[in-house]
Amino acid sequence: MNFPILSSLILLPIIGALFLFFTKDKNGNNLTAKYVSLFTTLVNFLISIYWISGTTDVIKLYELGIDAKYQNLLWLAFFSSFAVKTPMWPVHTWLPDAHVEAPTAGSVLLAAILLKMAGYGFIRFSLGLFPVASEVFTPLIYGLSVIAIVFTSLIALMQEDMKKLIAYSSVAHMGFVTLGIFTIQQQGIEGSIIQMISHGLVSAALFLCVGVLYDRMHSRLISSYGGIVTIIPKYSILFMLFTLAALGLPGTSGFIGEFLILMGVFKDNFLVAVIASLGVILGAAYMLWLYKRVVFGKLVNKNLTKMVDLNKSEYFILSCLAIPTLFFGFYPDPLINTMEVSVGDLINMYNNNLINK
Numbered sequence: 001m002n003f004p005i006l007s008s009l010i011l012l013p014i015i016g017a018l019f020l021f022f023t024k025d026k027n028g029n030n031l032t033a034k035y036v037s038l039f040t041t042l043v044n045f046l047i048s049i050y051w052i053s054g055t056t057d058v059i060k061l062y063e064l065g066i067d068a069k070y071q072n073l074l075w076l077a078f079f080s081s082f083a084v085k086t087p088m089w090p091v092h093t094w095l096p097d098a099h100v101e102a103p104t105a106g107s108v109l110l111a112a113i114l115l116k117m118a119g120y121g122f123i124r125f126s127l128g129l130f131p132v133a134s135e136v137f138t139p140l141i142y143g144l145s146v147i148a149i150v151f152t153s154l155i156a157l158m159q160e161d162m163k164k165l166i167a168y169s170s171v172a173h174m175g176f177v178t179l180g181i182f183t184i185q186q187q188g189i190e191g192s193i194i195q196m197i198s199h200g201l202v203s204a205a206l207f208l209c210v211g212v213l214y215d216r217m218h219s220r221l222i223s224s225y226g227g228i229v230t231i232i233p234k235y236s237i238l239f240m241l242f243t244l245a246a247l248g249l250p251g252t253s254g255f256i257g258e259f260l261i262l263m264g265v266f267k268d269n270f271l272v273a274v275i276a277s278l279g280v281i282l283g284a285a286y287m288l289w290l291y292k293r294v295v296f297g298k299l300v301n302k303n304l305t306k307m308v309d310l311n312k313s314e315y316f317i318l319s320c321l322a323i324p325t326l327f328f329g330f331y332p333d334p335l336i337n338t339m340e341v342s343v344g345d346l347i348n349m350y351n352n353n354l355i356n357k
Contacts, residue, residue, distance in 0.1 A: 061129055065353060068132045075133030078125055085118035086174045089148035096167040100220075104211030107163065111170055111203040116196045119174070122181050123189065127346060131353040134182065141182040146275045148175030153282035157289065162210045162220045165290055166203065169246060172279055173199050179276055180261035184350060188264020189343045194335055195257030198245070198328065202254055205242040205321040209235070212314055213294075216307045222290065227299030232309040236295050238318045243291045245325050247284040252329035 066074065084091045099107045127134050149172050156168035173195065180192035212235060214220055229236045245252035248259075258280060265273040299305070310318070328335060 058124070058128070062349065065356070066129055071130040071133035072136060075126060075130040075137060078121065078130070079137070082118040082121045082126070083144075085121075086115060086178060087118075087171060088144050088175070088178060089151060089171070090144075092148065092152065092171045095171060096164045099163045099167040099207070100161065104207060104214070107207040107211075108204045111166075111207060112200040115170065115174055116200060119177050119181065119192065119196045122178065123192075123346070127181070127184070127350055131350045134184075134350075135354060138182045138184075141178055142269065142272050145175045145179040145182075146272055146279075148172060149179070149276050149279035150282065153279050153286060156286040157282070159286075160222050162213075162222055162290065162294070163207070165222075165286060166206045166210065169283065169286065170199070170203055172283065173203070173246075176258055176261050176276065176279065179272070180257075180264055183261075183264040183268045184347060185264035185267050186340075186343055186347060187260045188268070189346070190336060190339055191257050191260025191262075191264060193257075193339055193343075194253065194328070194332060195261060197335065198253035198257050198325070201321050201325050202242050202245045202252075205238075205318060205325070206246060208314075208318060208321075209239045209242060212310065217303065222293050224301060225294045225304065226297040226301070227295075228304055228307065229295045231299075231304060231307050234309050234315060238310070238315075238322060239295065240291060241322055241325065242318075243287050245329070247287040248280055250329070251326070253325050253332070255329060256332045 084094075086092075087095050095110075098110060102110065152168045152171040152175070156165050156172070159165035159168065177192045177195050177199075180188040180195065183189070210220060213225065217224060219225075241252075245254040248254040248257075262273055262277060262280075265276060
């Protein structure tokens with residue numbers, strides 16, 4: 001059961017890349033205290049599990065089960081770590097600041113890798129080890145997830161910094177992930193996994209797109225741009241593709257994940273699904289609003305005429321992310337077939353453990 005330790009260790013190179021532990025943000029706030037929660041470790045709770053069950057082997061723990069009287073406390077302990085790493089509302093505030101302070105490479109690693117560790121943890125441990133507690137706390141997850149989806153989408157609409165906007169959109173997208181996981185439905189969990197894969201591709205690409213502009217103009221402010229479609233057309237096309245994928249356009253990987261998640265949620269709780277559906281509308285609003293202001297409109301800033309289009313390495317990297325984004329949008333069967341049996345077994349084990357407890 002090395003995941004909790006490894007999931008904390010994986011933060012070391014990422015935080016090192018961000019240079020945040022001994023720095024201050026632009027407002028003079030010490031970032032050390034703010035980011036120390038990222039290093040939340042589950043070692044103490046692993047000791048507790050070993051004391052209760054006599055092993056930390058995940059497969060054996062699945063077979064033995066954990067006594068129901070301990071599950072609520074242990075579930076909350078794991079949740080306190082995974083909620084920060086997802087991140088879930090209201091412990092999401094570190095993410096926008098981290099992206100703003102990070103270089104492009106740091107933002108890509110943060111969005112594409114780090115956030116997915118928590119989703120895996122929820123599936124592997126929260127559902128697998130603590131089914132009774134998961135059933136008890138599902139309303140909590142639903143509540144926090146829909147707040148994250150709607151609230152952070154509204155915040156994204158107000159952003160003037162491109163990185164902050166994409167960061168808040170990440171919180172909203174991960175809200176869909178946690179929502180789908182705790183439906184305990186085949187479509188919901190499969191949709192969450194696909195959404196994590198899609199978000200890893202699309203958000204990484206969006207941060208790279210911001211990095212391309214920043215390298216040329218040294219500004220992330222939306223107001224600094226406008227009318228660049230005729231100046232850098234190749235960039236504009238790829239940026240459009242990832243923008244549409246982020247809002248869940250059919251034919252992109254973003255649509256498959258969100259659609260399956262909402263199918264699973266509608267089966268479990270109609271009201272929650274209706275509220276979560278607002279996030280799809282708001283997602284289209286802030287992503288299209290971003291694209292319109294950056295790419296279209298009048299060319300007010302004359303310095304933009306000096307910009308050069310994507311070089312070969314930039315074009316290659318963005319194309320490598322665009323191909324799977326489109327491929328899995330039109331043909332998600334390889335992903336679904338790969339996870340179908342495992343998700344089915346997880347749900348059966350979850351239901352059997354509930355009956356036995």
